[in-house]
Amino acid sequence: MVARRYILWMYLLGAIVEIIMAKQNQQQLKIRFFDDSDHLKLKEIAEKEDRSLTYVVNQAIKQFLQTKESAKA
Numbered sequence: 052m053v054a055r056r057y058i059l060w061m062y063l064l065g066a067i068v069e070i071i072m073a074k075q076n077q078q079q080l081k082i083r084f085f086d087d088s089d090h091l092k093l094k095e096i097a098e099k100e101d102r103s104l105t106y107v108v109n110q111a112i113k114q115f116l117q118t119k120e121s122a123k124a
Contacts, residue, residue, distance in 0.1 A: 082108065 084090040097107045 093107050093111075094104055096102075097104045100107070
């Protein structure tokens with residue numbers, strides 16, 4: 052009886068995880084910093100602004116893309 056419940060819970064948990072993963076359409080990228088000091092500076096900015104490092108990096112990417120678009124015009 053306990054084994055049956057365990058199997059059922061594991062099945063349901065697996066289904067829930069699949070649903071969550073299917074709804075996440077975000078792209079992931081592993082970043083390697085060329086310079087450790089850049090990484091530390093970004094971490095300091097994130098902590099100072101009470102944001103995640105991911106948020107700070109995404110904001111930097113947006114700013115970079117806006118600069119490139121402005122240069123085209």
